[in-house]
Amino acid sequence: MKIEIKRYTTEPEERSALITYEIDEKAQTLLEALNYIKTKLDPSLSFSSGCRSSVCGSCAVLVNGKETLACSHKIKEGDVIEPLKNMPILRDLVVDSQVAYEFNKKAKAWQSSHAKTQTLTIEDEKRNEVQSDCILCSSCFSACPVYSVNGSFLGPFALTRVWRYVSDARESEEQSKIENIQTNGIWDCTLCNECTIACPQGISSKGDIEKLRSKSAMHGFMDPNFAQSFGGGFSGGFGFDGSPAF
Amino acid sequence: MRECDVLVVGAGGAGLVAALNAHKAGAKVKIITKEYPTRSQTSMAQGGMNAALGNAGEDSVEAHIANTLKAAAGLGDEEMVTYMCQEAPKAVEWLNSIGVCFSRTEESKIAQRRLGGASAARACYAKDYTGLKILHTLYDRVLACEIEVLNERYLLNYITNVDEKGKKYIGGATFLNIRTGEVEVHESASVIVATGGYSRIYHKHSTNSSASTGDGIAAAIRAGARLSDMEFIQFHPTALKNSSILISESARGAGGHLLNSKGERFTNELAPRDEVARAIDAEIKKGEEIFLDIRHLGEHFIDEELPQERKLAKLYEGVDPVHELIPIKPAAHYTMGGIEVDNTSQTVIKGLFACGECANHKVHGANRLGGNSLLEIVVFGAQAGESAAEYSKDFHMPIDASLQRRRDENFIRGVKYFTNQIDFYQKREFIGNIFYNNVGIAREDMGLKAVLGAIRQIQKELPFMGPKDKSKHYNTNLVEFIEFGNMVELSEIVLVCAISRNESRGAHYRSDIPQANDIAYKAHTIVWKEDGVLCADFME
Numbered sequence: 001m002k003i004e005i006k007r008y009t010t011e012p013e014e015r016s017a018l019i020t021y022e023i024d025e026k027a028q029t030l031l032e033a034l035n036y037i038k039t040k041l042d043p044s045l046s047f048s049s050g051c052r053s054s055v056c057g058s059c060a061v062l063v064n065g066k067e068t069l070a071c072s073h074k075i076k077e078g079d080v081i082e083p084l085k086n087m088p089i090l091r092d093l094v095v096d097s098q099v100a101y102e103f104n105k106k107a108k109a110w111q112s113s114h115a116k117t118q119t120l121t122i123e124d125e126k127r128n129e130v131q132s133d134c135i136l137c138s139s140c141f142s143a144c145p146v147y148s149v150n151g152s153f154l155g156p157f158a159l160t161r162v163w164r165y166v167s168d169a170r171e172s173e174e175q176s177k178i179e180n181i182q183t184n185g186i187w188d189c190t191l192c193n194e195c196t197i198a199c200p201q202g203i204s205s206k207g208d209i210e211k212l213r214s215k216s217a218m219h220g221f222m223d224p225n226f227a228q229s230f231g232g233g234f235s236g237g238f239g240f241d242g243s244p245a246f
Numbered sequence: 247m248r249e250c251d252v253l254v255v256g257a258g259g260a261g262l263v264a265a266l267n268a269h270k271a272g273a274k275v276k277i278i279t280k281e282y283p284t285r286s287q288t289s290m291a292q293g294g295m296n297a298a299l300g301n302a303g304e305d306s307v308e309a310h311i312a313n314t315l316k317a318a319a320g321l322g323d324e325e326m327v328t329y330m331c332q333e334a335p336k337a338v339e340w341l342n343s344i345g346v347c348f349s350r351t352e353e354s355k356i357a358q359r360r361l362g363g364a365s366a367a368r369a370c371y372a373k374d375y376t377g378l379k380i381l382h383t384l385y386d387r388v389l390a391c392e393i394e395v396l397n398e399r400y401l402l403n404y405i406t407n408v409d410e411k412g413k414k415y416i417g418g419a420t421f422l423n424i425r426t427g428e429v430e431v432h433e434s435a436s437v438i439v440a441t442g443g444y445s446r447i448y449h450k451h452s453t454n455s456s457a458s459t460g461d462g463i464a465a466a467i468r469a470g471a472r473l474s475d476m477e478f479i480q481f482h483p484t485a486l487k488n489s490s491i492l493i494s495e496s497a498r499g500a501g502g503h504l505l506n507s508k509g510e511r512f513t514n515e516l517a518p519r520d521e522v523a524r525a526i527d528a529e530i531k532k533g534e535e536i537f538l539d540i541r542h543l544g545e546h547f548i549d550e551e552l553p554q555e556r557k558l559a560k561l562y563e564g565v566d567p568v569h570e571l572i573p574i575k576p577a578a579h580y581t582m583g584g585i586e587v588d589n590t591s592q593t594v595i596k597g598l599f600a601c602g603e604c605a606n607h608k609v610h611g612a613n614r615l616g617g618n619s620l621l622e623i624v625v626f627g628a629q630a631g632e633s634a635a636e637y638s639k640d641f642h643m644p645i646d647a648s649l650q651r652r653r654d655e656n657f658i659r660g661v662k663y664f665t666n667q668i669d670f671y672q673k674r675e676f677i678g679n680i681f682y683n684n685v686g687i688a689r690e691d692m693g694l695k696a697v698l699g700a701i702r703q704i705q706k707e708l709p710f711m712g713p714k715d716k717s718k719h720y721n722t723n724l725v726e727f728i729e730f731g732n733m734v735e736l737s738e739i740v741l742v743c744a745i746s747r748n749e750s751r752g753a754h755y756r757s758d759i760p761q762a763n764d765i766a767y768k769a770h771t772i773v774w775k776e777d778g779v780l781c782a783d784f785m786e
Contacts (some may be wrong), residue, residue, distance in 0.1 A: 009717070010719055028562070029562075038671075038722075038723075039671035040671075043671070043713070043714045043723040044714070044717065044723060046720050046722050047722075048285075049456060050281065050285050050289075050457055051285075051287075051290050051455045052456075053491050053492070053558055055375070055378050055554070056284070056285040056286070056290070056455060057284060057289075058282075058285045090425060090719070091719060094720055094722075101282065104386070104389055105389050108390075109386060109389070110345075110386035110387060110389055111344060111387075111390075114343040115342070116343070118339065118342055118355075118356075119354040119355065120354055121350065122350050122351075124350070124354075128347060129347060132372075132375075132382070132383075133378070135289070135378065136282075136284045161386070164347075165386075168345060170342075170343075170345055171345075
């Protein structure tokens with residue numbers, strides 16, 4: 001079976017090329033195929049991997065243009081493998097994920113203080129059960145088209161993480177958490193849903209961003225785009241869907 | 247120049263807990279990892295974290311202590327086990343206070359389930375993502391505390407100096423910056439090793455992440471620290487047959503059965519892991535194929551409590567556990583041995599601390615109970631963090647890193663000139679196979695000695711191996727070769743310990759000597775190096 005891999009190196013000079021590899025039929029997953037290439041054909045091939053079971057978030061790449069975990073993809077004849085988008089490529093399939101992770105810091109994606117309560121209901125638990133399954137593989141970050149126009153956008157996984165904490169019964173400072181995501185945050189999303197399609201864990205950042213928008217409205221924030229289009233004249237007079245509330 | 251008070255090497259659960267506690271104690275902390283924090287082995291822990299909360303039926307700290315000591319087969323340190331089990335409820339409370347999304351009961355308490363070897367439902371869990379959710383919440387806390395994290399730097403060696411009384415003390419560590427290819431020196435008053443275990447010696451017969459190569463342990467013995475109980479390696483009874491991917495113990499805890507080819511049950515599925523693994527191994531040696539059967543638990547239950555297991559079985563074995571049997575085999579899962587520490591988590595090198603799987607706090611002894619490793623990383627991670635912060639307050643010694651820097655720079659430069667006449671990837675696979683077959687679930691003297699011979703030969707051949715890729719930037723071929731070197735170093739130690747222990751105890755089962763011998767061997771195996779020569783002894 002043949003697959004193609006986009007190679008990239010800076011040594012001795014910057015080069016990039018699509019290389020075809022003949023893979024042992026025994027390799028089932030893309031990660032097994034990459035390991036086969038590295039240990040048997042070309043040890044210079046660079047990629048990240050860890051757990052092999054879709055929880056460590058190391059091995060996300062593009063397969064035929066779609067974000068995919070290498071360990072969970074069964075290879076097919078002619079698959080084209082490339083590094084994730086929106087992050088600088090370090091070498092071959094390895095990208096600088098630090099660029100993406102920095103947005104967790106900017107979004108202040110954590111619980112504000114230590115909670116005293118020990119009791120949470122099953123209903124409380126279910127509210128952010130799926131969001132806390134995030135493995136930080138950066139697939140959603142790669143799929144998001146907003147970065148081509150706004151490189152400061154907090155992005156899908158960081159905003160999902162903010163929802164994971166503000167929706168938690170243990171969070172005591174919802175207001176400041178919400179305030180922090182107004183600029184370059186929830187209102188910059190176009191709700192295109194690419195992040196939902198890309199997520200290997202079944203998380204919908206788009207859905208979480210919508211929930212954060214309605215929570216923002218409840219806290220008295222509004223969509224700056226609408227405020228602007230109305231000349232900014234209706235201060236505080238909008239519902240969360242942007243419709244005038246008078 | 248000293249850049250920080252506490253340098254934490256490794257950013258899994260143990261390292262992050264240590265960093266948070268050292269930070270809380272007022273120390274300037276830096277975390278360095280070869281990956282990124284959320285990619286560590288902790289993310290793979292599924293089953294749960296033990297604490298005698300009694301949220302799902304009666305339980306007590308005493309019962310937790312008794313179960314842990316029983317599984318440890320005479321090698322559990324009673325003082326350390328008692329400390330860990332007493333601290334357990336507080337550890338869970340702390341995780342809950344920082345936002346870990348545990349599963350809940352109808353009474354709004356943290357849900358608990360029963361794992362093997364436990365007398366009660368004691369493991370607090372978060373679906374089958376317990377480790378993942380704990381790890382990510384810890385990482386978020388580290389960001390909130392603005393603790394510095396440096397990624398993609400591979401530990402080479404610890405920096406040690408000697409005081410006027412001739413005693414060694416730590417001064418930091420050297421790293422290979424994977425991105426730049428340069429050797430970096432990070433000086434620090436204290437160092438906490440939290441680099442994980444060495445199960446990847448078993449290569450494709452291990453459930454672990456490919457990063458569990460024992461780097462921090464190998465560097466520790468090179469620096470003059472002592473290791474203990476290195477022969478005790480736990481085999482998880484239920485890994486997927488072809489890929490060694492873990493199927494959580496909670497599948498058996500919930501009522502899953504083990505069947506042979508005839509469809510017969512052949513063991514108590516909820517006995518401690520060493521017993522179950524041996525029972526399976528004995529069946530396999532009779533020519534049976536072994537399966538895990540969870541069909542009777544029903545689709546709803548499987549999707550609710552064991553969703554990962556269903557996904558992984560479908561992907562790697564092509565079977566749907568709701569309707570089909572899951573083919574399994576035991577695989578190397580957890581290494582009980584590690585860096586010898588005292589009751590403050592400090593090693594014999596002043597200022598060098600260790601916690602997590604790389605350390606041996608003697609709480610698991612000869613066999614670890616499911617649910618005690620997530621507990622260990624929180625309890626002893628906190629202890630190591632506090633101890634290191636305390637130590638560094640009174641540290642005013644000079645640090646000279648020049649010798650270590652020179653040595654490691656020479657090594658990184660020199661290793662690229664190794665001749666490459668022998669393929670180390672082939673040798674890595676070979677060691678995995680001979681270890682699984684001879685240093686695995688059932689061992690005997692002749693097989694162990696044959697493997698030791700093979701390992702010593704491979705040690706001599708290392709200069710004929712080396713990385714094929716000579717480039718400087720992001721050279722994973724080079725990193726994997728250094729990892730391989732560390733595993734070869736630890737392989738010899740595991741073998742020397744296993745050969746010395748002429749008895750069967752816990753996970754160390756000698757088919758040629760199937761009984762325990764308390765008079766001679768109810769003691770810990772200790773190893774260290776003197777002038778580069780490996781020495782071993784037993785110590786109570």
